[in-house]
Amino acid sequence: MTAERYAVVGQPVAHSRSPWIHARFAELTGQAITYERLPAPLDGFAATVGAFRDAGGRGCNVTLPFKFEAARLADELSPRAQLAGACNTLRFDGARVIGDNTDGVGLVCDIVQQAGVAIAGQRVLLVGAGGAAAGVLGPLLEQRPAEVVVANRTRDKAEALRAQHAALATRCGVRLQVVPLDRPGTAFDIVVNATAASLAGGAIPVPADALRSGKLAYDMMYGAAAAPFLAWAQAHGAIGRDGLGMLVEQAAESFFLWRGVRPPAGPVLAELRALLAAEGAA
Numbered sequence: 044m045t046a047e048r049y050a051v052v053g054q055p056v057a058h059s060r061s062p063w064i065h066a067r068f069a070e071l072t073g074q075a076i077t078y079e080r081l082p083a084p085l086d087g088f089a090a091t092v093g094a095f096r097d098a099g100g101r102g103c104n105v106t107l108p109f110k111f112e113a114a115r116l117a118d119e120l121s122p123r124a125q126l127a128g129a130c131n132t133l134r135f136d137g138a139r140v141i142g143d144n145t146d147g148v149g150l151v152c153d154i155v156q157q158a159g160v161a162i163a164g165q166r167v168l169l170v171g172a173g174g175a176a177a178g179v180l181g182p183l184l185e186q187r188p189a190e191v192v193v194a195n196r197t198r199d200k201a202e203a204l205r206a207q208h209a210a211l212a213t214r215c216g217v218r219l220q221v222v223p224l225d226r227p228g229t230a231f232d233i234v235v236n237a238t239a240a241s242l243a244g245g246a247i248p249v250p251a252d253a254l255r256s257g258k259l260a261y262d263m264m265y266g267a268a269a270a271p272f273l274a275w276a277q278a279h280g281a282i283g284r285d286g287l288g289m290l291v292e293q294a295a296e297s298f299f300l301w302r303g304v305r306p307p308a309g310p311v312l313a314e315l316r317a318l319l320a321a322e323g324a325a
Contacts, residue, residue: 149290180208205220230255236263254280
């Protein structure tokens with residue numbers, strides 16, 4: 044059986060653990076695939092994806108900074124990708140490019156199933172309004188928290204995200220509002236950092252009083268990039284969690300969309316955490 048080709052496209056992607064994750068998914072489900080890292084120039088995303096598809100690629104994951112561009116590239120978007128206006132998963136169906144967004148499903152599954160933290164009825168602070176935040180806001184609202192507050196450096200961008208999700212928030216009975224990044228409010232039950240500030244060595248994006256002691260502070264990054272946020276959160280009494288589980292859960296959803304088989308996310312997450320711990324100790 045010929046292995047079908049998939050990839051993660053972004054800039055940078057050298058650090059990505061997605062090839063390892065999908066290799067384990069394929070092994071555990073008996074699927075014949077290959078999965079590679081595909082760095083794209085900042086002005087060459089569409090060309091990179093097109094060349095990969097023309098060479099026989101069947102689909103790809105999309106990471107920073109191309110999620111909005113991926114949505115524009117797709118010929119057809121899933122409802123959740125339409126709502127987000129951003130894609131992290133592309134499937135090549137003949138000449139057509141089908142776009143989806145599995146980020147929000149991945150985040151919710153990791154928080155609720157892997158971490159065992161309920162979102163329903165809670166106060167949630169979402170920090171950031173870029174492609175990562177856009178991908179998770181809809182699924183967060185569908186969990187019916189009491190409120191979701193979006194804090195972003197550029198208010199217009201956050202207001203656009205709020206407007207895009209206003210109808211869903213109303214249907215779910217969730218208060219959805221936008222606040223300044225430096226005055227987000229206090230004592231949230233769940234704080235989700237969807238910014239990429241840590242990749243550039245930036246400061247913690249919100250004041251410490253946004254945290255509530257004993258509650259969840261979640262960074263969508265993982266590894267060294269998430270370490271400053273997690274250390275800060277834990278120093279102020281919150282329970283820190285990185286985005287490694289989200290990475291595995293969203294990958295499982297992408298794998299299902301491509302292959303029609305749902306892989307076991309929980310065991311693969313446990314294996315990956317053990318692998319990273321061993322690498323850190325080496």
